[in-house]
Amino acid sequence: MPEPANRPAPPTRRADAERNRAHLLAAARAAFADSEADVSMAEIARRAGVGMATLYRNFPSRHDLLEALYTEEVDAVCAAAQNPRGETPGAELEAWLRRFLTFSASKREIASELLTQPDSPAPVFGESRARVIAAGAPLLAAAQDAGEIRDDISLEQILDTLVAMARIRGDAGYLAPILRTFFEGLRPG
Numbered sequence: 001m002p003e004p005a006n007r008p009a010p011p012t013r014r015a016d017a018e019r020n021r022a023h024l025l026a027a028a029r030a031a032f033a034d035s036e037a038d039v040s041m042a043e044i045a046r047r048a049g050v051g052m053a054t055l056y057r058n059f060p061s062r063h064d065l066l067e068a069l070y071t072e073e074v075d076a077v078c079a080a081a082q083n084p085r086g087e088t089p090g091a092e093l094e095a096w097l098r099r100f101l102t103f104s105a106s107k108r109e110i111a112s113e114l115l116t117q118p119d120s121p122a123p124v125f126g127e128s129r130a131r132v133i134a135a136g137a138p139l140l141a142a143a144q145d146a147g148e149i150r151d152d153i154s155l156e157q158i159l160d161t162l163v164a165m166a167r168i169r170g171d172a173g174y175l176a177p178i179l180r181t182f183f184e185g186l187r188p189g
Contacts (some may be wrong), residue, residue, distance in 0.1 A: 009072060017058075020048070020050050020054050020058065021058045022044070023048040023049060023050060023071060024044060024048045024050065024054075024055060024059065025066070025068060025069060026048070026060055027044050027045075027047035027048035027070060028044045028047075028048075028065055028069055030042060030047065031044055032069070032110055033106065041055060041056075041062060044065070048158035054057055057070050066110050067124050069107075069110055070107060070110055070124060070128065071079040071124060071128065072186055073103050073106075074103075074108055074128040076103075077096075077099060077100055077103050077132055077135070078132060078134075079135075080099045080130050081096050081136050081138070081139055082135065083130060083136035087146060088146065089139070089143040089145070089146040089148055089149075090143045090146065090148030090149055090187070092139055092142070092143070093136075093140055093142075093143040093148075093149060094104060094106070094183055094186075096136060096139055096180075097136075097158065097162060097183075100132065100162055101162045101165065101166055101179075102160065104163050104165075104166035115180040118166070129159075132159065133155055133156060133159070136159070137155055140155045140158070147188060147189075148187065149186050149187065149188070150161070150186060150187065150188045151188075153186065158186070159181035161182065162182075165178065165182065
C-alpha cells in the first residue's frame with residue numbers, strides 16, 4: 001500500500017483569518033447536514049457571517065471547500081484512534097469503528113458531490129483512506145492480539161463493510177440490530 005502523501009503545513013494565518021475559516025467550515029458543515037438547505041457558496045458565506053470575498057479567499061472553489069470539510073473530518077477520525085479511552089482493546093476498536101461509521105454516514109453527501117466535481121477528487125479519497133487505515137491498524141492489531149477480534153479479517157474489509165452499512169436507510173432502531181450483529185461477528189468463535 002502506498003504511503004500517504006505528506007501534506008504541506010498550512011501557511012500561518014492571522015487569528016481573525018483563522019476564525020473566519022473556522023466559521024466558514026462550521027457553516028458549511030451545518031448546511032450540508034441539513035438536507036433541505038440550499039448549499040450555495042453564497043448561503044455558506046451568509047451563515048458564516050462573512051462576505052463572499054472572505055469565502056473565496058479561504059476556498060477559491062466549491063471543490064476546495066468540500067475537500068477541506070472532508071479532510072477535516074478524516075483528521076478527526078484519525079485523531080480519535082490516537083486517544084485511547086482506557087477500555088479493552090476490543091472496546092477501543094469498536095468505539096473507533098462506530099466513529100468511522102458516523103463519519104461515513106454523515107459525509108455521504110459531501111463525498112458524492114466531490115465525485116461529481118470537475119476537479120479530480122481521487123487524491124483526497126486515496127490519501128484519506130490510507131490515513132484512516134494507518135490510524136486504525138494499531139487498534140485492530142491490539143484487539144486481535146488480545147484475542148478479542150478474529151484474526152481472519154483485515155481493517156480494509158471491516159471499513160468497507162461499514163461504508164456499505166452507512167448507505168442503509170433507516171432510523172437508529174432499524175440499524176441497531178444490524179450493527180450489533182456485525183460487531184458480534186467480529187469476535188472470535
